[in-house]
Amino acid sequence: MSNDYPSYLLEKAVEAFNSLPGIGRRTALRLALHILRQPKDDVAQFAESISHFREEVKRCSVCHNISDNDICDICSNPNRDKTTICVVQNVQDVMAIENTRQYNGLYHVLGGIISPMDGIGPGDLTIEELVQRVAAGGVKEVIMALSSTTDGETTRFFLSRKLEPYNVIITTIASGISVGEELEYTDEITLGRSILNRVKL
Amino acid sequence: MSNDYPSYLLEKAVEAFNSLPGIGRRTALRLALHILRQPKDDVAQFAESISHFREEVKRCSVCHNISDNDICDICSNPNRDKTTICVVQNVQDVMAIENTRQYNGLYHVLGGIISPMDGIGPGDLTIEELVQRVAAGGVKEVIMALSSTTDGETTRFFLSRKLEPYNVIITTIASGISVGEELEYTDEITLGRSILNRVKL
Numbered sequence: 001m002s003n004d005y006p007s008y009l010l011e012k013a014v015e016a017f018n019s020l021p022g023i024g025r026r027t028a029l030r031l032a033l034h035i036l037r038q039p040k041d042d043v044a045q046f047a048e049s050i051s052h053f054r055e056e057v058k059r060c061s062v063c064h065n066i067s068d069n070d071i072c073d074i075c076s077n078p079n080r081d082k083t084t085i086c087v088v089q090n091v092q093d094v095m096a097i098e099n100t101r102q103y104n105g106l107y108h109v110l111g112g113i114i115s116p117m118d119g120i121g122p123g124d125l126t127i128e129e130l131v132q133r134v135a136a137g138g139v140k141e142v143i144m145a146l147s148s149t150t151d152g153e154t155t156r157f158f159l160s161r162k163l164e165p166y167n168v169i170i171t172t173i174a175s176g177i178s179v180g181e182e183l184e185y186t187d188e189i190t191l192g193r194s195i196l197n198r199v200k201l
Numbered sequence: 202m203s204n205d206y207p208s209y210l211l212e213k214a215v216e217a218f219n220s221l222p223g224i225g226r227r228t229a230l231r232l233a234l235h236i237l238r239q240p241k242d243d244v245a246q247f248a249e250s251i252s253h254f255r256e257e258v259k260r261c262s263v264c265h266n267i268s269d270n271d272i273c274d275i276c277s278n279p280n281r282d283k284t285t286i287c288v289v290q291n292v293q294d295v296m297a298i299e300n301t302r303q304y305n306g307l308y309h310v311l312g313g314i315i316s317p318m319d320g321i322g323p324g325d326l327t328i329e330e331l332v333q334r335v336a337a338g339g340v341k342e343v344i345m346a347l348s349s350t351t352d353g354e355t356t357r358f359f360l361s362r363k364l365e366p367y368n369v370i371i372t373t374i375a376s377g378i379s380v381g382e383e384l385e386y387t388d389e390i391t392l393g394r395s396i397l398n399r400v401k402l
Binding site for chain 2: 019031
């Protein structure tokens, strides 16, 4: 018997859950005991879903989004506008933009953002792959949909320099006040930028 | 492609995590993408730990605690005092009492508590098994280590009635003020009971 757990198998299961981010030992124990109350088939399928996902899921060879195939459903969709590439940080951002149903172009998933503080440089991201996509021709516009942070700013600056040699329009998503937000509660920098970036009605 | 996820495999992994208590869809997605960044072997082991735990772990045939064998390490330990049984609600309670290192008897895990509100009756718990253990003889004392709640009270009352016919001392863990707690912040019921249950110095 271990010092703490009545069962070695329980201890291993708790360690497994505890290895996930944001799940402490107490929650891990609660999850393991929850698992014990579920039908064996359900638990087998739970484990299978996760290991199968890790084994089989791919990165799209074009845009680097998560995909079940070598080329993802967005890149292989003939109805999407292949002249526009929207550059995003990660998979969640693709999902967020897709949910708006306002965008019909392609994506490019950087896999992170340039962050000297976190030791992430251009070489850690899919920047070279983006340059090659643009250099290959056929792209008219690259939209940068990156966070309004210092790291986002750095990455936008780096990317625009990299894409400068090519005949492509570079844009960035608008920053300004949120829809439904009261002017008086908007921070000054955002409000100032929303005035500078005003659009014609 | 699903409406929301770029990959069917990702969707299945998110659903798996989302099926756990207290884990919403957003956290489930974060966990799935975390899994994607781990080495394949680690993820395979993660899944294996959980399914193996569910497949192989047993309930001790004596005390109903979680165990790797038919009889758990506590029940099969020759150094434990077999004349004393401590009745607890669940596995966590066994672990909590073991951690105090103040108890050297055996346990009996009820698997819950009588709770008319939650529809849990005596038949849903291992009460009959406890009565049989006591009826078999050799037990001198049954300690009830149940919560100080109405349900705990109900269960204590029911158990003492059930064990009445047998020649066994029935005790309950002391309720009173917590160690380190200030008298003035202790609730009145707890303080009142601590006076009634005063012990000789």
